[in-house]
Amino acid sequence: MGATHLPSTEFDGTGMDDQLEAEAEAQLGAPAEPMVQLLAPDGTLGSDPVFSKYAEKLDPATLRGFYADMAKIRRFDVEATALQRQGQLALWVPLTGQEAAQIGSGRASQPQDYIFPTYREHGVALTRNVDLAELLRQFRGVSNGGWNPKDTNFHLYTLVLAAQTPHAVGYAMGIQRDQKLAAANAVAGGEAGQAVEPNAAVMVYFGDGASSEGDVHESMVFASSYQAPVVFFCQNNHWAISVPSSVQTRIPLANRAKGYGFPGIRVDGNDVIAVHAVTEWALEQAREGNGPVLIEAFTYRVGAHTTADDPTKYRESAEESLWRAKDPLERLEKYLRAEGLADDAFFNQVKADGDELAAYVRKTTYDLETPDIRTAFANTYVEAHPLVAEELAWFEEYSAGFADTETGQAKSDPAQAEQRDRAAQ
């Protein structure tokens, strides 16, 4: 890589970072992994020999867009949490604190790329133009999916941790085969001038907790063996519900990539510019046929694991305060203001847009229709299935019986009673 990286201990002036870092180093018996950082918490832009060129490409509108996205998804998170508290959602999985990791990486992807999220990637969903109200279907209990992945190349959330990682590698293996088939067809057809599909890559998200799952290991073995165009994007948010990342790994997660034979990079996950740069580089590597990359976005889940969680039982509020000081939105705001790239009018507009989104999401959530269980019968198999048909037929008859009872006709209609007896026989 050859990049110079700022150690995480230079994040802030509280001294608490130094203490945590010292503890980590003592535990690991090795220095903490250097980390790519371009935008410091105080809003100053640093440089990096490899990644600065990606940051330099970002025009003011794009940088403002990063901020607007992060603010929008944070507002959405607040609204969804409120909807859960009000009984409108069964559960919510907050992302606050991880906005830069998600917006920065999502914005680095291209439309032809395919994204496999876990279940907290609401920010990535936003960058892929998933309707955020649709995204709430799963949490309202009206769908196990909610959107059609073919519309956005953003796959459904996967709740079995890390189960989506081999899917991502397989999808990437499919892209490799598509490219070979296309090349063979082009040669066979001799059509030199024909438009060529842009190279695509796959990006798969998982967390520090899921990194312990065997599927991550198997996926990285497959990806490396076949040099599949896949970027493993690990958001190390430091807590797998109540268990700290030190229980999942004794070394920086990014270092694991070396064992599989591909590059691993730790990036400041609260620095949207660095995350974007590193991800853009990694996706380029994958699209150009250079194989997989692991990115570890070093970030923090400021809120609870889910609305059913209680972080006060397992971590110090001082730690949360420490990370709030590294807030991804605040540092970009400082930068935009200092550079004169955004003014009060912009930030006011962002806030107004967020409130508008929240109102839209709230209204749409109320309106989400409860599906008919018949759709579950219909979607269990693609092709006709006699057992499903039989059970559906029974259900229809059973339901019809209730309808009769409601109208008071069930027992008084001899023709229907006879029909039921015949059916019972």
Add this chain to the structure above:
Amino acid sequence: MTTMTIAKAINEGLRATLNNNPRSLLMGEDIGALGGVYRVTDGLIAEFGADRVVDTPLAESGIIGTAIGLSLRGYQPVCEIQFDGFVFPGFNQITTQLAKMHSRSNGNLTVPVVIRIPYGGGIGSIEHHSESPEALFAHTAGLRIITPSNPHDAYWMIQQAVDCQDPVIVFEPKRRYWLKGEVDTETPGASADPFKAHVLREGTDATVVVYGPLVPVALAAAEAAAEDGHSVEVIDLRSISPIDFDTVTASVQKTGRLIVAHEAPTFGGIGGEIAARISERAFHSLEAPVIRVGGFHMPYPVAKVEEDYLPDIDRILEALDRALAY
């Protein structure tokens, strides 16, 4: 008509699939140069190359999981699991991901993955090489499960599994891999529907339902019973999910007695499911309780005693005697 073994028939079926379907590919451990531990994929890598006959890392969850990803990209992978007892590292991917993808995507996504699993005992092998875990998969909605008992079915069923848009597990009766039979490679004939049971021998006194490796055993038992004057109907179930209850019901309505035999343990098994369904569908036709013949409630025993564990002709005849005694 060509005479070949079941192993060769599957090999030819896979060859036909690879030739006819450019989006199909094979994945598994040792399926390339070696041709699989049972040589079912023998010669295919030379013919179709390493992109379509993929020697994978030794990781069953990875095999199934990447196959799911390939299918999401429009491919139709056929995965080989080396032995029945080794499918479990991939069980999570099969049951929580593969089986549910179509449903949880509200019908937007299809994952037409095929998983081939050599199963069953009787080969004198070591631990984890002789099991019959089909009920564990049959219990999972979203999967289809079929099992051929003869070369003609083997040739066509593997191709039909690939053609099916649902995930299909093909349990291959490994001790019958070398069973020879006639294969009509021109037309499937009566085997056009892989989910339909076949009446292999007609009878009037009792019905014996079997599948996969026990089909020849049941036919031999029926022959022996005939010598004692009992007319036994034998049904090859062929599909374990869905089960063709119509064919079984019609048979029981004729014979009045039903015996279901499989190598898998009887407790919580396919036999119990058939017994329950038939007791609902043909209660008044039954002259005797449905009797199950199967493995015991124990881990598959060591090879030197597997003959005591596996249902054989005598065990089926004993069950027949009990049924006829009512």
